[in-house]
Amino acid sequence: MNRWPQTISIDAFRDTWVLEGEPLWRRVFDTHREKMQIKSPQIALGNLEKIFTCTFKLANSKGFQAMSLRDLSRETGISMGGLYAYIGSKDDLAAAIEEVLRKTIDDVMSDQAVIDLSPVHRLKAIIYGDIYMNEIMHQWYYFCYLEAKGLSREQREAAMQMEIKFDERILETFTAGVEQGLFTADRLELIAANTTSMLQQWYLKRWKFGLLATRIDDYAAFVFDITLRNLRYQDA
Amino acid sequence: MNRWPQTISIDAFRDTWVLEGEPLWRRVFDTHREKMQIKSPQIALGNLEKIFTCTFKLANSKGFQAMSLRDLSRETGISMGGLYAYIGSKDDLAAAIEEVLRKTIDDVMSDQAVIDLSPVHRLKAIIYGDIYMNEIMHQWYYFCYLEAKGLSREQREAAMQMEIKFDERILETFTAGVEQGLFTADRLELIAANTTSMLQQWYLKRWKFGLLATRIDDYAAFVFDITLRNLRYQDA
DNA sequence: GTCTATATCTGGATAGAC
DNA sequence: GTCTATCCAGATATAGAC
Numbered sequence: 001m002n003r004w005p006q007t008i009s010i011d012a013f014r015d016t017w018v019l020e021g022e023p024l025w026r027r028v029f030d031t032h033r034e035k036m037q038i039k040s041p042q043i044a045l046g047n048l049e050k051i052f053t054c055t056f057k058l059a060n061s062k063g064f065q066a067m068s069l070r071d072l073s074r075e076t077g078i079s080m081g082g083l084y085a086y087i088g089s090k091d092d093l094a095a096a097i098e099e100v101l102r103k104t105i106d107d108v109m110s111d112q113a114v115i116d117l118s119p120v121h122r123l124k125a126i127i128y129g130d131i132y133m134n135e136i137m138h139q140w141y142y143f144c145y146l147e148a149k150g151l152s153r154e155q156r157e158a159a160m161q162m163e164i165k166f167d168e169r170i171l172e173t174f175t176a177g178v179e180q181g182l183f184t185a186d187r188l189e190l191i192a193a194n195t196t197s198m199l200q201q202w203y204l205k206r207w208k209f210g211l212l213a214t215r216i217d218d219y220a221a222f223v224f225d226i227t228l229r230n231l232r233y234q235d236a
Numbered sequence: 237m238n239r240w241p242q243t244i245s246i247d248a249f250r251d252t253w254v255l256e257g258e259p260l261w262r263r264v265f266d267t268h269r270e271k272m273q274i275k276s277p278q279i280a281l282g283n284l285e286k287i288f289t290c291t292f293k294l295a296n297s298k299g300f301q302a303m304s305l306r307d308l309s310r311e312t313g314i315s316m317g318g319l320y321a322y323i324g325s326k327d328d329l330a331a332a333i334e335e336v337l338r339k340t341i342d343d344v345m346s347d348q349a350v351i352d353l354s355p356v357h358r359l360k361a362i363i364y365g366d367i368y369m370n371e372i373m374h375q376w377y378y379f380c381y382l383e384a385k386g387l388s389r390e391q392r393e394a395a396m397q398m399e400i401k402f403d404e405r406i407l408e409t410f411t412a413g414v415e416q417g418l419f420t421a422d423r424l425e426l427i428a429a430n431t432t433s434m435l436q437q438w439y440l441k442r443w444k445f446g447l448l449a450t451r452i453d454d455y456a457a458f459v460f461d462i463t464l465r466n467l468r469y470q471d472a
Numbered sequence: 473g474t475c476t477a478t479a480t481c482t483g484g485a486t487a488g489a490c
Numbered sequence: 491g492t493c494t495a496t497c498c499a500g501a502t503a504t505a506g507a508c
Binding site: 219 | 396447458466
């Protein structure tokens with residue numbers, strides 16, 4: 001089952017992968033279910049939304065370590081005792097964020113892997129898809145990137161493996177293009193790493209894109225264009 | 237006074253700008269002087285070295301916020317009371333790291349600005365110089381990047397201004413090249429941002445370059461090459 | 473200039489009422 | 491399911507001996 005939209009656009013992506021609003025918090029609820037004392041989705045969804053969004057807000061302004069659960073309690077309006085019905089511990093909260101993001105990426109990626117397109121189109125699908133994903137869940141990515149050191153060893157390892165795997169996915173596409181005589185560059189690993197890094201910039205440097213007034217589709221097109229140029233793609 | 241070496245290589249850079257060993261800790265001592273109770277450089281230099289290098293080690297493994305001064309005391313072999321003869325507070329330590337790095341970059345940059353070269357050579361000097369600087373002081377850069385949220389508002393602002401200024405320096409060089417008909421690309425701001433980001437990768441993704449066995453001069457050459465390609469540089 | 477001992481407080485976590 | 495009240499480990503910071 002390939003759930004990918006035929007047209008590449010962030011609106012089509014949003015329609016296909018609903019990663020916002022109620023479906024997102026239901027996803028969080030399902031992933032996090034056994035760690036919580038609350039069993040009713042009706043009650044949990046709203047509080048989960050408060051807890052996670054306020055965590056992003058506080059962690060973003062002062063850092064997750066510096067944020068106290070009392071801060072979180074104040075910001076969410078949920079008492080200290082109430083919070084502990086939803087999370088096992090403070091570290092558990094950070095772990096949950098990483099876990100939800102990783103599993104969501106896994107879902108999207110394994111689906112996307114089904115696509116059987118030419119290297120150039122496949123590359124475009126990966127780049128645009130990843131940037132849309134980064135946009136929609138940017139707080140999650142940003143948190144995981146900057147708070148990685150606070151995670152458990154296994155989770156840090158998993159996050160690094162995700163990036164390696166992503167590089168490899170891009171690299172495979174490059175190699176396919178080289179075999180078909182479309183691309184003639186060498187240093188493919190470094191080019192792949194650069195493409196990954198350009199994509200990460202979209203959630204890491206929001207302030208800069210804001211200053212430059214860069215829009216998401218423009219940036220996606222830029223990354224795609226630069227990558228093809230790096231690969232010395234000759235359009236036939 | 238232009239202190240830049242004629243030959244671009246990390247060894248020449250190291251010889252010109254001695255940013256390691258005793259001269260570095262003397263630089264720290266001078267910058268940090270008024271915050272310390274200790275007045276004798278003879279005594280202070282060795283302890284400053286211990287304090288800063290151990291801070292990097294601990295912050296790198298568990299994060300600066302999560303690191304306690306007890307950890308630091310144990311790691312350095314300096315007692316709690318002893319530490320406070322060198323730092324005013326824990327936050328003061330983070331602030332000192334940011335300040336030393338920023339002032340050092342300022343020194344190197346303002347010197348480098350004197351260079352009056354063709355756009356291509358100037359670009360090469362900026363890229364190679366910055367990457368060498370990133371290499372030598374990579375712990376300082378890494379710390380400031382990942383712990384930025386823990387700094388004061390003024391310091392965060394200053395760090396962002398540094399990056400904006402760096403982008404602008406690159407952009408000016410691009411523009412000069414365009415005016416001379418050397419470069420024909422558009423989206424120069426995004427290309428500049430990408431070059432900055434590639435340079436930052438050198439201290440942010442050490443694990444990846446380790447896996448790929450990428451050496452510093454190879455990477456500098458790669459960044460230079462990719463940037464020229466992005467600019468559609470036509471070698472005459 | 474450096475140490476030990478200690479004051480003081482913050483923040484994670486839990487017990488038990490409602 | 492949520493709140494209040496409380497416990498207590500561990501953290502920063504300092505006083506004062508040597």
